[in-house]
Amino acid sequence: MAEERFEELEKRLSQAEKIANIVSLMLTSLLTLSMLSDVLGISFAELVHRVVTLPWVIPIEIIEQYYWLWYSLEVFLLILLIVDQAITYRFLAKNIEPPRTYVLYMNLVMFLLSFWLGLIIRTGTLIMIAFLSSFSLIYTLMKR
Incomplete structure (x- = not known):
């Protein structure tokens, strides 16, 4: 006991x-x-x-013309966040850490997507995701 x-x-x-x-x-x-x-x-x-x-560096016409691309990348980022959360939770439920390569590449992809989308679309959520994923990426690189 x-x-x-x-x-x-x-x-x-x-x-x-x-x-x-x-x-x-x-x-x-x-x-x-x-x-x-x-x-x-x-x-x-x-x-x-x-x-x-x-002010916008990219002309607003280009952003509006390819809005479907930016929107689909946002949806992809959302799906990536949900899948990452599910996989990470599955590993943590077994009291083990996810593999280093998985964590590293997932953080890198999330950072790059959210950083560029944050620069293009300029929404606070994407900028915050880029900020937090950069810390996660730095932590992963320094820890292991």
């Missing part, structure tokens, strides 16, 4: 440690970007604001 409690406590501590590592990685990355912007003499918040609110 005591051994089962100890194993459960050990498992919870391990999960808490993983979450703490992810949060610390995100905060460290944010701090690094902030310090880099201070060294370069620019405001990080101002830079992010300008990137998001800049």
